[in-house]
Amino acid sequence: MKQNRKSKRAALPGFGLSLGFVLIYSSLMVMIPLVMVFINSSQMGWSGFWEAVSAPRVLAAYKLSFLTAFFAAVVNAVFGLLITWVLVRYSFPGKRIIDALIDLPFALPTAVAGIVLTTLYAPQGWIGQFFPFKIAFSQMGIVVALIFIGIPFVVRMVQPVLQNFDQQVEEAAASLGAGRWTTIAKVIFPELLPSLLAGFGLAFARAIGEYGSVIFIAGNMPMKTEIAPLLIMTKLEQYDYAGATAIAAVMLVVSFLILLVINFLQMHVSKRVQGKGV
Amino acid sequence: MEYAKESYSAQPAAVRNRKKDTTEPRWVQWVLITIAVAFIALFLIIPLVSVFTQAFSKGLDVYWASLIEPDALSAIKLTLLVLVVSLPINILFGVAAAWAISKFYFRGKNLLLALIDLPFAVSPVIAGLIFILLFSSHGVLGPLLDKYDIQIVFALPGIILATLFVTFPFIAKELIPVMQAQGSDEEEAALTLGASGWQMFLRVTLPNIKWGLLYGVILCTARTIGEFGAVSVVSGHIRGLTNTMPLHIEILYNEYQFAAAFAVASLMSIMAIITLIVQHVLDRKRVHGTGEN
Amino acid sequence: MSIKVKNITKYFGDYKALDEISLDIPAGKLVALLGPSGSGKTSLLRIIAGLEQADEGYVLFDEKDVTGHNARDRQVGFVFQHYALFRHMTVFDNVAFGLRIKPKKQRPSKEVIKARVEELLALVKLEEFKDRYPMQLSGGQRQRVALARAILTEPRVLLLDEPFGALDAKVRKELRKWLRKLHRDIDITSVFVTHDQEEALDVADVVVVMNNGRIEQIGTPRDVYEHPATPFVYEFLGNVNLFKGRIQDGKLVNGFLEFLAPGAENEREGISYVRPHHITIEREAVHPEMIMVEITHIHFIGPTVQVEALRKDTGDFVEAELSREQFERLDLKIKEFVFIRPSQFKVFVPEDFTI
Numbered sequence: 067m068k069q070n071r072k073s074k075r076a077a078l079p080g081f082g083l084s085l086g087f088v089l090i091y092s093s094l095m096v097m098i099p100l101v102m103v104f105i106n107s108s109q110m111g112w113s114g115f116w117e118a119v120s121a122p123r124v125l126a127a128y129k130l131s132f133l134t135a136f137f138a139a140v141v142n143a144v145f146g147l148l149i150t151w152v153l154v155r156y157s158f159p160g161k162r163i164i165d166a167l168i169d170l171p172f173a174l175p176t177a178v179a180g181i182v183l184t185t186l187y188a189p190q191g192w193i194g195q196f197f198p199f200k201i202a203f204s205q206m207g208i209v210v211a212l213i214f215i216g217i218p219f220v221v222r223m224v225q226p227v228l229q230n231f232d233q234q235v236e237e238a239a240a241s242l243g244a245g246r247w248t249t250i251a252k253v254i255f256p257e258l259l260p261s262l263l264a265g266f267g268l269a270f271a272r273a274i275g276e277y278g279s280v281i282f283i284a285g286n287m288p289m290k291t292e293i294a295p296l297l298i299m300t301k302l303e304q305y306d307y308a309g310a311t312a313i314a315a316v317m318l319v320v321s322f323l324i325l326l327v328i329n330f331l332q333m334h335v336s337k338r339v340q341g342k343g344v
Numbered sequence: 345m346e347y348a349k350e351s352y353s354a355q356p357a358a359v360r361n362r363k364k365d366t367t368e369p370r371w372v373q374w375v376l377i378t379i380a381v382a383f384i385a386l387f388l389i390i391p392l393v394s395v396f397t398q399a400f401s402k403g404l405d406v407y408w409a410s411l412i413e414p415d416a417l418s419a420i421k422l423t424l425l426v427l428v429v430s431l432p433i434n435i436l437f438g439v440a441a442a443w444a445i446s447k448f449y450f451r452g453k454n455l456l457l458a459l460i461d462l463p464f465a466v467s468p469v470i471a472g473l474i475f476i477l478l479f480s481s482h483g484v485l486g487p488l489l490d491k492y493d494i495q496i497v498f499a500l501p502g503i504i505l506a507t508l509f510v511t512f513p514f515i516a517k518e519l520i521p522v523m524q525a526q527g528s529d530e531e532e533a534a535l536t537l538g539a540s541g542w543q544m545f546l547r548v549t550l551p552n553i554k555w556g557l558l559y560g561v562i563l564c565t566a567r568t569i570g571e572f573g574a575v576s577v578v579s580g581h582i583r584g585l586t587n588t589m590p591l592h593i594e595i596l597y598n599e600y601q602f603a604a605a606f607a608v609a610s611l612m613s614i615m616a617i618i619t620l621i622v623q624h625v626l627d628r629k630r631v632h633g634t635g636e637n
Numbered sequence: 638m639s640i641k642v643k644n645i646t647k648y649f650g651d652y653k654a655l656d657e658i659s660l661d662i663p664a665g666k667l668v669a670l671l672g673p674s675g676s677g678k679t680s681l682l683r684i685i686a687g688l689e690q691a692d693e694g695y696v697l698f699d700e701k702d703v704t705g706h707n708a709r710d711r712q713v714g715f716v717f718q719h720y721a722l723f724r725h726m727t728v729f730d731n732v733a734f735g736l737r738i739k740p741k742k743q744r745p746s747k748e749v750i751k752a753r754v755e756e757l758l759a760l761v762k763l764e765e766f767k768d769r770y771p772m773q774l775s776g777g778q779r780q781r782v783a784l785a786r787a788i789l790t791e792p793r794v795l796l797l798d799e800p801f802g803a804l805d806a807k808v809r810k811e812l813r814k815w816l817r818k819l820h821r822d823i824d825i826t827s828v829f830v831t832h833d834q835e836e837a838l839d840v841a842d843v844v845v846v847m848n849n850g851r852i853e854q855i856g857t858p859r860d861v862y863e864h865p866a867t868p869f870v871y872e873f874l875g876n877v878n879l880f881k882g883r884i885q886d887g888k889l890v891n892g893f894l895e896f897l898a899p900g901a902e903n904e905r906e907g908i909s910y911v912r913p914h915h916i917t918i919e920r921e922a923v924h925p926e927m928i929m930v931e932i933t934h935i936h937f938i939g940p941t942v943q944v945e946a947l948r949k950d951t952g953d954f955v956e957a958e959l960s961r962e963q964f965e966r967l968d969l970k971i972k973e974f975v976f977i978r979p980s981q982f983k984v985f986v987p988e989d990f991t992i
Contacts, residue, residue, distance in 0.1 A: 081444060084443045085440075099475060099477070155367075167392075173566045173617075174566075176570065177570075177594055178593065178609040246368055271465050272464065295467050299469055314470045317470060318465075318470060
């Protein structure tokens with residue numbers, strides 16, 4: 067009888083089949099196309115690439131996309147936290163409907179969001195009419211659209227954490243003499259922070275690349291209200307594939323970096339608060 | 345949380361004080377609730393209602409006419425076609441990925457999870473761009489495709505590919521936590537009882553994940569029919585041929601046919617509302633497999 | 638059907654869960670794998686079942702090598718700690734599963750299946766529950782369904798992984814009695830894993846005590862309890878008094894007590910293990926080796942009495958156990974001085990003194 071070495075078949079079947087399919091599919095669908103972007107960019111040579119991504123119009127587009135996305139994500143973080151708190155902790159009529167509505171930006175096509183927000187915030191629109199300054203067709207309008215699409219990210223990330231929060235910990239803090247605000251700030255909030263950061267990061271990354279909900283309300287004036295994705299689209303229509311690819315490459319790197327940073331921050335905070343790795 | 349049944353002052357002091365310690369004062373609660381509801385009304389409710397008021401602003405006749413107009417119909421047809429083709433592929437991928445990830449240990453699992461999250465970090469326009477880079481006449485495979493007269497971008501295949509890129513994570517991301525939470529015990533039990541791999545999968549695994557799968561399918565469907573940026577890049581905007589519903593809405597809007605644009609938009613909004621309702625109803629059932637908790 | 642396990646070794650990453658385990662399980666016996674968490678007992682059971690693969694070694698059913706066979710081919714009945722009932726199927730469908738999935742040629746007719754399932758449900762006294770869902774049953778009921786399901790297909794061996802671990806004490810006791818009866822009626826080779834020594838000693842024909850991936854002792858419940866082979870077995874099964882001391886002239890010396898330790902090296906440190914019920918108490922020093930103690934605590938635990946006493950020679954505490962009659966005959970009270978000596982003991986000299 068010979069010894070069997072390392073014939074480590076797992077008990078459940080289908081590993082090879084499922085993993086194989088998944089890997090092949092992801093390579094073809096995701097890896098190869100994405101790698102194309104970087105290969106294509108490298109073909110331009112460093113100087114060509116640099117020229118393409120540092121033109122004033124391009125820089126303006128980056129700045130616009132980045133700043134509006136950041137601002138919108140911050141607003142979503144603040145209000146998202148508030149909304150989550152209210153949904154988890156309080157009772158009020160219509161709560162369940164509102165809870166269901168939170169996912170609307172995920173479910174609604176971006177084009178629909180785009181046209182309705184534009185109509186609402188146009189100078190004669192239902193909402194726009196109350197403001198002396200232009201909202202639609204300005205940078206404010208872009209921020210409004212980006213806030214819309216980012217609402218679910220923070221709420222859905224923080225909700226489960228808050229729901230599972232052990233109320234006994236709060237009671238312990240109170241029994242030790244902590245005031246309500248202290249308890250919230252020092253006991254509850256730190257535990258929500260990782261998921262809040264994650265939601266913020268996701269909203270931010272999403273907002274940078276957002277297209278459909280923004281192009282209607284933005285006005286799309288180069289150097290002023292032209293977002294980066296639109297610039298890519300424009301270059302494509304002009305058959306400037308190289309230029310489009312270069313801009314895309316930068317955007318990809320930035321998105322990945324954001325996700326990495328957020329992930330890292332999340333792990334770091336998580337370790338301190340929960341004492342374990344994520 | 346339920347409303348306190350008795351009036352505040354009727355409760356014994358000890359209970360009153362305890363509650364006071366772990367909740368905010370009533371007035372603070374109401375201020376917060378008001379702010380939250382106002383925010384949601386402003387950003388979610390008003391826009392949603394607006395879609396419908398705008399759609400019907402020129403009356404029922406114009407509404408109906410916009411929907412049955414030939415270009416609108418072919419846009420609807422195209423959208424459904426893309427859905428019908430891409431959904432089964434996404435289901436296949438989602439189930440396979442969830443199976444591999446939730447039931448086995450292997451190195452690089454985290455990498456695979458990150459890979460599945462990738463489309464969320466990629467702008468839809470870039471998602472369309474990559475397929476142009478590959479398959480257009482100026483692209484990498486362009487000459488090869490031209491030789492065999494195959495058209496991928498600016499045609500249905502391109503639209504499907506772009507849609508697949510953007511939507512493939514949804515079902516996987518939904519099923520993975522569901523299957524992880526359910527564990528492998530039932531599958532192992534089926535094996536010890538003599539079931540083959542497929543018998544185990546069809547009789548034990550699938551019934552257990554059916555709600556999670558349905559939830560994922562609904563999300564994926566909403567995303568598929570609503571995809572705009574990626575499809576916009578690869579479709580070529582050929583009226584009547586390569587316009588999906590969102591693209592059609594864009595065209596109508598840019599031509600100032602607002603009522604018609606909103607009419608088509610209202611259809612998609614109804615779909616979105618149905619999605620939300622189904623999501624809400626299925627939320628409980630996802631992990632536990634039945635209505636009971 | 639007999640089970641033989643030869644030199645089974647299993648790693649989880651760098652961690653050695655099982656270290657060259659060899660075991661013979663004769664046909665028809667009810668064997669307990671007993672040990673603390675991490676002892677490897679569940680891994681061993683799952684390797685026998687085919688749910689895991691060993692890195693080295695063999696598993697033989699009736700002398701035939703099944704090491705390469707997967708769980709499906711081994712025809713084992715397996716009962717999981719958390720029941721693993723198919724949550725979306727009724728009790729009836731759960732139990733019938735094993736027969737329904739057989740290939741067409743081997744599958745009995747619907748009527749035969751129905752009869753067999755009902756027969757088994759009657760055996761586990763759950764006939765009225767056949768249309769219920771697992772979620773509607775209590776833990777004890779679910780485990781009985783799991784048992785019925787496992788034995789419906791007439792497996793060659795029944796394997797149970799801490800079958801009663803998730804249940805409360807009273808239900809555990811009932812199911813234990815139940816398992817013994819089932820085993821007598823059906824006469825199937827059974828192996829069950831437990832960390833509860835009472836359960837193992839109560840139910841099993843043979844107890845295999847495991848620790849840290851190794852087998853410490855194999856024997857009947859009486860054997861392992863009365864004649865423990867290693868310090869671990871002594872301590873794991875039942876209470877024990879530890880007397881630490883140095884070996885001198887073949888005797889372990891602890892205060893005024895001397896324990897015979899033939900063959901032990903001089904000047905080595907050792908420990909003598911004495912069970913509480915092997916401590917004899919007398920009012921007078923009838924034996925020259927007896928030492929004096931002062932009674933400090935008396936606990937009445939059901940039919941036995943636990944007496945805690947302070948030794949006058951070393952100041953250590955000793956725990957003795959008496960039957961009610963013995964206690965009443967001696968009429969002991971706290972603060973009284975009495976004499977004790979160990980009637981049975983075992984001396985161990987550990988390799989490295991890390992006690």
